[in-house]
Structures are given as C-alpha cells and as structure tokens.
Amino acid sequence: MEWTSLDTWIVVAGALSAAACALLGNFLIMRRLSMMGDAISHAVLPGLAVGFLLTGSRGGPTLFLGAAIVGVLTALFTEWVLHFGQVEQSASMGVVFTTLFAIGLILIVRAADKVDLDPGCVLYGAIELVPLDTMDIRGWAVPRAVLTLGSVFLLDLAFVLLFYKELRISAFDPELATALGFNAHLLHYLLMTFVAITTVASFESVGSILVIAMLIVPGATASLLTERLHTLLLASVAIAVLSAVAGHAAAITVPGWWGYSDTTTAGGMAVVAGLLFTLAFFFAPRHGIASKFLHRARLSIHITRQDILGLLFRLEEMPSLETRTMSPALLRKVLGAGAMLRWLSLRGLLRAGLVRLDGGGYRLTSTGREEARSLIRSHRLWESYLYQHLHLPADHLHGSAERLEHVTDPVLQRRLSERVERPEIDPHGKRIPS
Amino acid sequence: MGVMKPISEARQEQGVTESVRVATGSEHPRTSPLSIHDMTVAYHRRPVLWDIDFDAPEGKLIGIIGPNGAGKSTLVKAVLDLVPKASGRVLIYGKPYRLHRHLVGYVPQRESVDWDFPVNALDVVAMGRYGQIGWCLPVTRPHRDAALAALERVGMADLARRQISQLSGGQQQRVFLARALAQDARIYFMDEPLAGVDAATEAAVIRILQDLRSGGKTVFVVHHDLQTVQEYFDTLILLNMRIVATGPTSEVFTRDNLQKTYGGRLTLLEEAAEAMARKGKDE
Numbered sequence: 001m002e003w004t005s006l007d008t009w010i011v012v013a014g015a016l017s018a019a020a021c022a023l024l025g026n027f028l029i030m031r032r033l034s035m036m037g038d039a040i041s042h043a044v045l046p047g048l049a050v051g052f053l054l055t056g057s058r059g060g061p062t063l064f065l066g067a068a069i070v071g072v073l074t075a076l077f078t079e080w081v082l083h084f085g086q087v088e089q090s091a092s093m094g095v096v097f098t099t100l101f102a103i104g105l106i107l108i109v110r111a112a113d114k115v116d117l118d119p120g121c122v123l124y125g126a127i128e129l130v131p132l133d134t135m136d137i138r139g140w141a142v143p144r145a146v147l148t149l150g151s152v153f154l155l156d157l158a159f160v161l162l163f164y165k166e167l168r169i170s171a172f173d174p175e176l177a178t179a180l181g182f183n184a185h186l187l188h189y190l191l192m193t194f195v196a197i198t199t200v201a202s203f204e205s206v207g208s209i210l211v212i213a214m215l216i217v218p219g220a221t222a223s224l225l226t227e228r229l230h231t232l233l234l235a236s237v238a239i240a241v242l243s244a245v246a247g248h249a250a251a252i253t254v255p256g257w258w259g260y261s262d263t264t265t266a267g268g269m270a271v272v273a274g275l276l277f278t279l280a281f282f283f284a285p286r287h288g289i290a291s292k293f294l295h296r297a298r299l300s301i302h303i304t305r306q307d308i309l310g311l312l313f314r315l316e317e318m319p320s321l322e323t324r325t326m327s328p329a330l331l332r333k334v335l336g337a338g339a340m341l342r343w344l345s346l347r348g349l350l351r352a353g354l355v356r357l358d359g360g361g362y363r364l365t366s367t368g369r370e371e372a373r374s375l376i377r378s379h380r381l382w383e384s385y386l387y388q389h390l391h392l393p394a395d396h397l398h399g400s401a402e403r404l405e406h407v408t409d410p411v412l413q414r415r416l417s418e419r420v421e422r423p424e425i426d427p428h429g430k431r432i433p434s
Numbered sequence: 435m436g437v438m439k440p441i442s443e444a445r446q447e448q449g450v451t452e453s454v455r456v457a458t459g460s461e462h463p464r465t466s467p468l469s470i471h472d473m474t475v476a477y478h479r480r481p482v483l484w485d486i487d488f489d490a491p492e493g494k495l496i497g498i499i500g501p502n503g504a505g506k507s508t509l510v511k512a513v514l515d516l517v518p519k520a521s522g523r524v525l526i527y528g529k530p531y532r533l534h535r536h537l538v539g540y541v542p543q544r545e546s547v548d549w550d551f552p553v554n555a556l557d558v559v560a561m562g563r564y565g566q567i568g569w570c571l572p573v574t575r576p577h578r579d580a581a582l583a584a585l586e587r588v589g590m591a592d593l594a595r596r597q598i599s600q601l602s603g604g605q606q607q608r609v610f611l612a613r614a615l616a617q618d619a620r621i622y623f624m625d626e627p628l629a630g631v632d633a634a635t636e637a638a639v640i641r642i643l644q645d646l647r648s649g650g651k652t653v654f655v656v657h658h659d660l661q662t663v664q665e666y667f668d669t670l671i672l673l674n675m676r677i678v679a680t681g682p683t684s685e686v687f688t689r690d691n692l693q694k695t696y697g698g699r700l701t702l703l704e705e706a707a708e709a710m711a712r713k714g715k716d717e
C-alpha cells in the first residue's frame with residue numbers, strides 16, 4: 001500500500017466528521033437520548049431532499065437550513081408524540097423518524113429523476129471521493145468536504161465551549177437548570193439543531209449509518225474510561241480521530257493480506273470504533289470486565305495469603321505439636337481454596353519472605369510471624385467484640401471474625417482493642433497476641 | 435391531644451375551605467416569601483392541584499405533607515414555573531418567580547437525576563452557583579470556593595472530588611442540599627430531602643434546616659414521615675389536591691385534619707395518632 005495525499009485528505013475528512021459527531025454525541029448519551037442521533041440522522045432526509053429540490057445543489061446553506069429545521073422538528077414531534085400519545089420515548093422517536101425518513105426517501109426517489117442524488121450515497125457515504133472535489137485556497141487545493149466538515153467541527157466546538165456549563169446542568173438536572181433560568185428545553189432544541197447540521201455535513205463523507213456510529217460509539221467508549229465531563233469530551237474526540245486514522249489505514253491494508261482489494265473507509269472507521277469500544281469494555285481501569293476480574297482475583301489472593309499466615313501461626317501455638325512446619329498436603333486439606341489460588345498465594349508469600357520452605361513443609365519467617373500475629377490479634381479482638389457488645393453466641397463468632405480480620409487496619413484494631421478493654425484472652429479462652 | 439381537640443372541633447365546624455381562609459388571610463401581603471393565589475394545575479386536563487391559596491410566614495420551616503399523588507411535588511414545581519399553571523398567580527417576595535429566581539433554592543428528589551453522570555460532588559454543588567454566574571461564563575475560583583464551603587457545611591468537604599456514583603444515598607442527598615446552600619437563597623424548596631437517608635444524614639439535614647431558619651430563611655420541605663412532623667416543622671401545609679389545612683403545626687396537626695388529608699388510609703393515621711399520643715406524654 002502507498003499513502004498519498006489523497007489518503008491524508010480522506011483521513012482528515014473522516015476525522016473531522018467523526019470528531020464533530022462524537023463531541024455532540026456525548027450529550028445525547030448522557031441525556032439517555034442515544035436513539036435521538038439515530039432519529040435525527042434519518043429524519044433530516046426530507047429536509048435534505050427539499051433543500052436539494054429547491055436549489056438543485058448538494059451543498060450550500062439551504063441544505064443546512066433544511067436539515068436544521070427538520071432536526072428541530074424531529075425533536076419537537078418526538079416530544080409531542082411522547083406527551084399526547086403517552087408512549088415511551090424510544091417508541092415516540094421510532095414513529096417520528098421512520099415517518100420522516102420515508103418521506104425523505106420518496107422525495108429523493110422523485111428528485112433523482114431530475115438531479116444527481118443517490119439514496120445509497122446518503123446511507124453509505126462516499127469518503128473516497130472527497131479529495132476529488134477541491135477548492136482553491138491560496139494556492140492549495142483543499143477538498144470542499146474538508147472545508148465544510150472543518151467549519152462544522154469548529155462550530156460544534158464553539159457551541160460546546162460557550163455553553164459547556166449550560167449543557168452540563170441541563171443534561172444532569174434539567175429541572176434545576178430551568179429553575180435557575182437556563183431553559184432546558186431551549187438547550188435541548190439548540191443541541192438538536194447542531195446535531196442535525198453535523199449530521200448533514202457528515203452525510204456526504206461517511207453516510208448516515210456511520211454518523212450514528214460516530215455519534216454514539218466514541219462517547220460510549222470514553223464513558224468507560226473517565227468520570228469527569230471535560231476528560232470525557234476530550235477522550236471521545238481522540239477516540240473518534242483514532243478511529244478515522246486507523247479505520248482508513250485498515251481499509252486499505254487489511255483486505256490486501258488476503259488478496260482482496262481495498263474496502264470502504266467508512267466501514268473501516270466503524271469497525272475500528274467498535275473494536276476500541278470492545279477493548280475499553282474489557283480493559284477500562286475501573287469499569288472494564290478484565291479490571292473488575294483482576295481486582296477480585298487480587299482480593300482473593302490477599303485473603304488466601306492471610307489465611308495461610310493465620311493457619312501457620314495457629315500451628316505454632318499448639319504446644320502438643322513438635323513440628324512448626326505444615327506439609328503441602330495438610331495445607332491443601334485445611335485451607336479449602338482452589339489449587340490455582342493456593343499456588344499464587346504461596347508463591348507470593350515465599351517471594352515476600354513471609355513464609356519459607358523447611359524440609360518439605362511451610363513455616364513462618366520472623367516477619368511473617370509479625371504479620372500473622374497482628375491478623376490473629378484482629379480476629380480474636382473481633383470475637384471479643386462480637387461476644388461482648390453484640391451478644392453473639394460463642395459458637396457463632398468465628399465465621400464473622402474470619403471475614404472481618406481481613407479488613408481491619410491498625411487504627412481500627414487499636415480502637416477495637418480499647419472498646420473491648422484490652423482483654424488477654426478471647427471468648428474461646430485463647431490468648432490474644434499483642 | 436387534649437389541648438388540640440377544641441381547635442380541631444372548631445375547624446370541623448368551619449369546614450375545609452373556611453379553615454384555609456382563616457389560616458392564610460384574605461389579602462396577600464407583599465412581603466410574604468411566597469404567596470399563592472387561586473392556583474390550579476392540571477396534567478392532560480386532569481387537575482392535580484385545585485384552588486391553592488397560601489401565604490407563607492417568613493423564617494419558618496414549613497412541612498408539606500399529604501398522601502402519594504396529593505400533588506406535593508407538583509405544588510413545588512408549579513411555584514418554580516417547572517409545570518404550567520392552568521390558572522392563578524404565584525409571587526416570591528412580591529414578584530413573579532422569573533424576576534426573583536435568584537432568591538429561591540431548590541432541592542429536587544434525589545431519584546430525579548442520573549447519579550452515573552460524569553461529574554464529581556464539587557461539580558454538582560457548583561451548579562448551585564450557575565444562576566449567579568449567568569449564561570456562557572465559566573465557573574470561576576470564588577464560585578468554586580463557595581461550593582466547597584457549602585460542601586463543608588454538610589460535612590462532605592473531604593469527598594469533594596469523589597465521582598457522584600460512588601457516594602452513598604445519604605451522601606448524595608447531602609450533595610443536593612449543599613448545592614441548594616450554594617445558591618445562597620432566601621427561600622428554599624426541598625422535595626423529600628429525608629427520603630431513604632440514614633439516621634446520621636437525617637440529623638445533619640435537620641440541623642442545617644434549623645440553621646437556615648435561624649438565618650431568617652424560609653424553608654419548604656415535602657415530607658412523608660408523619661412521626662417526625664411535629665418535631666421538625668413550625669408550619670404545615672396538609673395537601674390532598676387542595677389545601678386541607680394550613681397553619682402552625684401545633685394547631686393543624688390534628689387527627690381530624692389528617693383524616694381529611696389521608697382519607698381512609700388507616701395505618702398512616704394510626705401512626706400519626708401514636709406519634710401524637712407520644713408527644714402528649716412528653717409534654
């Protein structure tokens with residue numbers, strides 16, 4: 001494959017359109033209006049068609065005006081159907097946008113006889129053709145679509161920066177926003193207008209299907225990665241741009257590996273965006289599945305390690321036994337943890353120098369004994385506390401104390417000890433190590 | 435109970451509408467924090483609130499109580515121009531809400547927002563300052579400091595940077611209260627600020643409400659727990675689509691008025707009776 005200036009312009013157009021969509025899409029997601037992107041991107045079709053029939057051209061302000069009007073109408077109709085029809089929001093959107101979309105299709109099919117507007121093009125876009133239609137700007141041949149998309153992106157950016165605070169409050173708490181004088185309805189329709197304009201600008205390059213993907217997927221991915229609004233917006237735009245670059249690169253290289261010719265860039269972009277979402281879904285720091293699994297695994301290992309220390313300490317306490325080591329077979333029997341968990345925990349203990357191997361058995365090192373002593377102290381203090389203050393019967397103490405000992409830090413241990421008046425022995429008559 | 439009986443009997447003779455007039459007075463003083471005149475609110479042409487006529491005394495904790503569907507939240511929302519009024523007039527310190535919105539603080543129901551929203555506690559409290567900041571201007575340092583001070587007042591300063599989904603229900607409610615404090619208003623409307631919170635939060639909220647009252651603020655609280663009504667509120671609005679009774683708690687919190695407000699819901703009435711009996715013993 002060879003990267004030419006054509007590829008650069010394609011990527012620039014794709015990135016601008018994806019970034020513009022992603023920026024506004026965040027607010028749709030946060031307002032639980034993800035479907036609204038879908039609705040508007042379909043519903044602007046009649047606006048496009050009418051604008052097209054009036055002017056006979058595929059660009060220009062009339063088209064944007066038509067789209068903006070229909071965008072606001074979609075939001076308005078949806079609200080009416082919701083209010084008067086008393087159906088749920090997504091149903092009401094479904095009714096409105098399919099109807100408008102159908103009207104748009106009929107208009108386009110009628111218009112297509114006279115003018116050059118291809119329904120397929122509206123759906124899939126023609127980003128590969130972007131570099132062919134250029135305009136001369138100070139000696140530079142800049143694709144017309146890049147200029148349009150660049151302007152729209154800057155417009156969206158200015159809108160979000162200027163109304164950042166207002167968009168945030170009206171998305172989080174529309175009632176308070178309205179009560180404070182920031183009319184949430186007004187902001188809603190303003191947002192819908194910008195979504196409509198962005199959608200129309202993106203149609204030509206990426207098509208309506210990809211517009212939906214770019215409105216929602218980068219924002220959804222970013223929401224898995226961050227918990228503040230401004231980082232969310234930045235992350236979603238970065239993801240959108242990455243999808244565009246990687247999407248185009250993939251579209252012109254990956255099919256070649258199997259001897260096929262290039263596939264569509266728009267398709268590549270959507271697939272990459274989907275892959276990025278999948279990655280975030282599994283590996284996001286806090287919300288990812290893998291991270292949650294890892295966290296849980298670490299916790300299990302931590303608990304098992306402490307349990308092993310406790311067992312070895314109790315073994316040392318038994319005066320009748322000569323040996324201070326525990327054989328692997330015995331450990332397996334009394335610990336009751338899975339083999340993998342046991343192996344990981346033991347390896348950790350050996351590495352940390354808390355336990356050592358001695359003649360085929362495990363025994364505590366002096367640092368290990370210190371840690372185990374503190375653990376057993378917590379355990380027996382808890383038993384005393386549960387017995388004294390919560391009046392649990394003596395044979396019900398162990399299980400609860402067993403769970404509590406793992407989450408007891410030194411401060412808690414000290415206060416616990418004060419609360420039970422520093423006893424020497426626990427309710428079972430065992431010595432509480434100091 | 436014995437002290438209240440004659441009053442409730444007197445009220446019964448006057449009838450419901452009569453008692454409203456007696457409690458509110460016929461003219462609406464300009465200085466009243468909130469005066470509602472002949473307000474009716476309807477959803478889908480079905481009236482939710484009828485003929486609401488009310489003048490609030492200044493510097494009181496005012497409880498709004500009534501059964502589910504009585505229109506308690508709607509009353510608050512209608513005052514704040516959040517739902518359209520079919521008829522009637524509402525004045526906040528003598529002027530319509532839209533001219534005096536800076537005098538009004540609002541705590542919506544906790545369930546009314548999405549707590550997974552990507553903001554931290556301080557961001558939410560700072561929203562209380564947006565009205566003062568105005569359109570299109572950023573949240574500047576002094577406003578952030580005011581928000582932090584409000585968080586401090588509800589005992590949440592150390593959780594300012596915590597994402598709101600990681601707060602407990604009680605902590606979320608405190609954040610909402612701090613946001614209203616940050617509004618620095620003269621009259622507050624709180625929709626069920628004590629619903630589903632822990633005992634520590636309830637005590638903290640009540641302490642702050644009492645602070646506000648000592649500062650001369652007027653606080654309206656939609657409340658559901660009849661057991662604590664007498665303890666918390668100076669003045670009551672008993673609501674069931676109409677105002678059943680309103681006035682000082684000691685006068686209007688009677689078995690008779692509750693019967694009219696709650697209708698046949700006996701368990702609630704028994705609870706209230708129990709509370710009243712207990713109160714009688716305390717005195």
